[in-house]
Amino acid sequence: MYLKKAFWSDRLNSESESESQSPVGDLVKSLDKQRLYREVTLALRTGLRDARAEFSFLRVTGLRNILKFLRSVAESDSTINLFCHSQSIPQLQVVPVLFQHSLKDIDDQRVTSLDHIFSVEPMKIVSPSTDAEVALALRVLEGCCLLHRESTILAHQHKAIPVLMNTLSTRGVLEQGACLDALISIMLDSSANQMDFEACNGIEEVALLIRDKQIEENLRLKCGEFLLLLIGHLNGREKPPMVTIHEDIRRFLGEKSASLIWAASQFGSTLDPEQRLTALHIQARRVLESIDLY
Structure with a gap:
């Protein structure tokens, strides 16, 4: 709607300023x-x-x-x-x-009891x-x-x-x-x-997807963009909650990929939204290429 x-x-809107304040x-x-x-x-x-x-x-x-x-x-x-x-x-x-x-x-949507059969109350069925x-x-x-x-x-x-x-x-x-x-x-x-x-263990789950060459490339690129956005958001904070994120990325994706992700996450502060989106996609592809070589 x-x-x-x-x-x-x-x-x-066509009225003058004095009239609009009437x-x-x-x-x-x-x-x-x-x-x-x-x-x-x-x-x-x-x-x-x-x-x-x-x-x-x-x-x-x-x-x-x-x-x-x-x-x-x-x-x-x-x-x-x-x-x-x-x-x-x-x-x-x-x-x-x-x-x-x-x-x-989905486990909460399964029928686990047959008590409704022996009662007068009809069971409410909800499609998954x-x-x-x-x-x-x-x-x-x-x-x-x-x-x-x-x-x-x-x-x-x-x-x-x-x-x-x-x-x-x-x-x-x-x-x-x-x-x-x-x-x-x-x-x-x-x-x-x-x-x-x-x-x-969110970083590990994302790393598993980005390293899996059997899944679609677009999803792997989106995983790279996700890491870039997350690192870029956390960088510069005095005490970020995810203090081990850099170490986790280094452990699951390798030193070279981790360094590239950290460097690439610094971009975009002076770009407009459209340029930032394009740059993000380019950097994510570079991250993906570095991971495939790892």
Whole structure:
């Protein structure tokens, strides 16, 4: 669901500055803010209702709508602020719904008891999450954490890192790529999630993927980009939570690759986003080539 532009906004923008500060202009701005907030809450309620559904195809529909909504929200600071405010309301929080439904452990979705056969209460059957559903849920998680930093706290409360590391080691390429992006988003400026990543031997898991020549090259490149972004984010901090990360990379990928990753992670401070993305991809390919020669 995309946020719509108010029909009166063009007229308001065409008014002079003195007129826009009049009581009428203030009223119009207030009405516009209220309208946007109603649209934000309506989009979230509708999307979350489907994301809690028993059937995977309905949850996929809800996740797609939430993802479109997040992309629309990211277009302006005012809508981002409204979304952040909405996430302080438990009924509108997106992250808990993701982990309670789409990202729920597959073992928790299995039927382990037949007691419902002998009772009058019908058993509620919930279809397991499909690959497409998991990938969409990870994209929604990434968007929420990038737009609303407190969502990383909610993710930590739902043991996000162990869940995502399990996804990274057991799911397919589609989910693994989305998982790496989600991991970066929930670990930025979150010491708790970074410590969980270290406790789950996250660097070793990523190193196993990047060294596996049997998997797709695009996924291996994304693993290289992940390491570059993570090292670049942690560099320069006085006491980073992941104090052994450089030693771990050296141990699992070799001295040459570790040195290249450390040097390459220093780039991009003066580049615009598009140039930084291109440079990141080039550096990740160089890292991959050094690993293949190792």
